[in-house]
Amino acid sequence: MMQAVTSLPDIFLQMREAGEFVDINLVFGEQRVSCHKVILAGTCDYFHRMFLSDMLESTAKEVTMKDISASTGVSLVHFLYTGRINITSQNAQDLLAASEMLLLGSLKQKVEEFLRSNTDSMNCLSTLSLARLYDMKTLMEDAKKFLHEHMREVTDSEEMHLLQEDDLIETLEANASQEHKFCFIQKWIRSADARTDRFDDLVQHEILKEKCGSVLTIKFNIGNRCRSPQFSVGGGISKGTASAVCYSYDVHDNKWNELPPMFTARNQHSSIFYNNHLYIVGGINSNTILDSAEELDMESLRWSRLPPLPHPVCQTCLAIVSDNLQVFGGIQSKSTWIDDVWEFDLNERVWQQRAPMPEGCEGGAAVCLDDHVYIVGGKNRTCAQFNPSQDTWTSLQRPQFTHRFGPALVWNKNIIIFGGEENKTIEKYSPSTDTWSEWMLKMPTKGGMRFVVKI
Structure with a gap:
């Protein structure tokens, strides 16, 4: 089997161009290219087999080459006569398709090298x-190696689909850069319409583990562009x-920036991001539960x-609806979990x-x-809905598993809750049907992972 096209004496190309002793025309679209059968058969397995077969083309004076454009056809004939070809980003794919069709391994190798x-x-x-x-x-x-090493640059390309x-x-x-994974997944999800449902099986890549009782707030945008994702860590x-x-x-600058310190040192506090402000509520300092709350303007950094707060609290749940910061439950004293709800008008x-x-x-x-x-999860497998405008609660179907200190988020009108201190299960709650379902996907480990995601 012929695999290499070697350079023929230039005289054969000159004879073809002069129309001397040519005995067949190859038709590429509207373009007819006169050739010598012996040259085609001697440099290309495809033509060698064609001319030795009982096919009509073996005796025909003209052979139509379907699926090969005129420009590609002219380049191919030049390659068969000279062993040389001009490969560009624009014609590489067409040349690959033609090399497969014509059994030209040497041309395929040249395109691959290019x-x-x-x-x-x-x-x-x-x-x-x-x-x-x-x-x-x-x-x-x-x-693949280039993709792994230049993940961030590829994220900004138009080829994510x-x-x-x-x-x-x-x-x-x-890729070891955990901070880039969120933006990469978001770009991939929104690059094609059919991908939104795949978030369920990819979300484990968006989880960051909290250390030392600090609170991690993650701010993201899943709109038309991924704009300056930032991680804020405090206390x-x-x-x-x-x-x-x-x-x-700052993910784009790839560096940590020190922010002004909080007024009060604290741990086991709660945080939430809203309208470019970071809110810190409650917590513990020197074994004392705090009633203080603070906000950081991320633009002025003040x-x-x-x-x-009306009473000290730590490990509470936070939400913001219609410019109202709501504080749900938490520990008030001696590890007693309360059911109080307080609302702060911003x-x-x-x-x-x-x-x-x-x-x-x-x-x-x-x-x-x-x-x-x-309010979902926790030790008692809670699931309850609060209507702020009516100031009413509705008890709903409980999760199947205990999710003590398991984080939760909303995705596609469903609520997803992740693992917890005692299990690695991920569950999805559908408010429209008041039902829970278990994902096949599991958390990588048990533990009180926490995050706040703004999507």
């Missing part, structure tokens, strides 16, 4: 697709003492004190008491959906 040397962040994913389509293993390895889910997962697992325990230190991590700057929860929720989570707040 693609390997010209892979960049703007064509990496299309190159990977071509490598898989035409079974070019070396090119596939190179493209070409990335297959298996390649996405492989890239996330290979916690440092060398056995409550801390007031705060930091933010902290301000809110009026004190405009009027005053606290007022709301209807208590149906039950105390030890280690539960709060999420907002359609101007209602849902």
